[in-house]
Amino acid sequence: MKISEILDFLKDEIIETRIEVDTDLEIKNFKDNSELVEKNDVFIAVKGFKVDGHDFIHSALSRGAVFVILDNPEKIPEDLSLDYVLIKNTRKVIAELAYKNKHISPKDFKMFAVTGTNGKSTVATLVHHILQESGKKSTLFSTVEIMIKDQVIEEPYNTTPSVIKISEILEKSKLENVEFVNMEVSSHAIHQKRVEKLEYDLISYTNITRDHLDYHHTFKEYMDTKLSLTNYLKKNGKVIVNIDEIELDNFHVDKNKIITYGFDDKADYTIKSINQSIYQMNFKIDTPEGEELSIYSSIIGKFNAYNITNALIVCKEYGLSYDQIKHSIITFKGVRGRFELIPSSKALGFSVVIDFAHTPDALDKVLSNAKEIVKGRIILVFGAGGNADVGKRKIMGEVASKYSDIIVLTTDDPKDEDPEKIIEQVKDGITKERNFIVIPERKTAINAAINFANRDDLVIIAGRGHEKFQLFSNGKQIKFNDFEIASECIDSLRRSMKK
DSSP: OBHHHHHHHTTTTEEEEEOOSOTTOBOOOEESOGGGOOTTOEEEOOBOSSOBGGGGHHHHHHTTOSEEEESOGGGSOSSSOOOEEEESOHHHHHHHHHHHHHTOOGGGSEEEEEESSSSHHHHHHHHHHHHHHTTOOEEEEOSSOEEETTEEEEOOSSSSOOHHHHHHHHHHHHHTTOOEEEEEOOHHHHHTTTTTTOOEEEEEEOOOOSOOHHHHSSHHHHHHHHHGGGGGEEEEEEEEEETTTSOGGGOOSOGGGEEEEESSTTSSEEEEEEEEOSSOEEEEEEOTTSOEEEEEESSOSHHHHHHHHHHHHHHHHTTOOHHHHHHHHHTOOOOTTSSEEOGGGGGGTSEEEEEOOOSHHHHHHHHHHHHHHOSSOEEEEEOOOSSSOTTHHHHHHHHHHHHOSEEEEOOOOOTTSOHHHHHHHHHTTSOTTSEEEEOOSHHHHHHHHHHHOOTTOEEEEESOTTOOEEEOGGGOEEEOOHHHHHHHHHHHHHHHHHO
């Protein structure tokens, strides 16, 4: 786009301009991260929850930004000659500018969004897997990775990327002739308008339970934000709802547009007859057509029966046959850090799994399912994250007490909080009768739990899942992946047993 075209596009939003550069100049890209700005880019200053883009105007200009679009007049630097456009709201226009510059439209794709407190990554990734296995070209936006077809593009910082990043991935997807786009959508992304101007053919809801109350303040606010994603539904779009977890009366959409699933007999897709071990699961689904489907999967748990059924409905709505879908479910190996079994633990006679469970509901689902299938004891390693909902910490301690035989309480990602204080808040919920030990250093805690284990026990390392860095105060990051650390501890124990 030329600068003149940008100014014309923004004309109804402009409060003030100071543009001295040639308006016939063709700009390269729009950027909302100053560190990514290149020569002939336009920097859009956006105020976030913790960081204000207006504070990085100098940085953007030093990297070659032609001019800045901003919405806070008090943040216009006085110590330099700045080309800028002051508008009413940068969040309102950033999506349209980004998509217009890339010559793409979300309408170029069949788009699916999944939201909810837990299960989003598994649903989105499984849908992507089924489509790819069925010969369709698909793009995935998830907490764990962004993929175009079978290629991992990057491992994102946020569940749902910025508008600018989404536009870049959609541009690449269009060049790769991708037809389907599958997105995990967080409550933060909805509230911060990162999905602005997107339109979805299908939107699914896994569940809505307590989370992110540090950001949304109340559960009602959090829930209302999640439910507002239906505002982005295409005219003929449909909403897929877990009827066991969410009341249909919460949705302000035509009930004819809603497809339900769950164990409830009233669901359109009814789940029943789950059989599982630590390694595999099979269950049945009654479909609206009157068929009874037998589903076989290497990912386990009632929560994954929900996730699998959710993904099945999405792919059926996209025109795939039940046989295509069932075959692809069998070949799905799961998502990194979501009840992920460490294979080397089998040689020791017990099992070690890594799980992302970091909310009371997620922890409850993982532990209650484990209780049903494990012959031995459940040994839980967990903590709670910092800079987050303080109220859930005691509840997580209560959940841990309910199902675990041994609890190893440790540090998660304390961020700017005192790790020992977080541990004390979690400990308040652990019953005095429960066997537990506090080991703040996470690697030592994982090693201890693995060494505590006997034959048929299950060690669950919860809270961080796929994450590769542990986060401390002042932005300090330490390389730490639970799967890698646990694997090292298992290998060390195996070597010691051979001596």
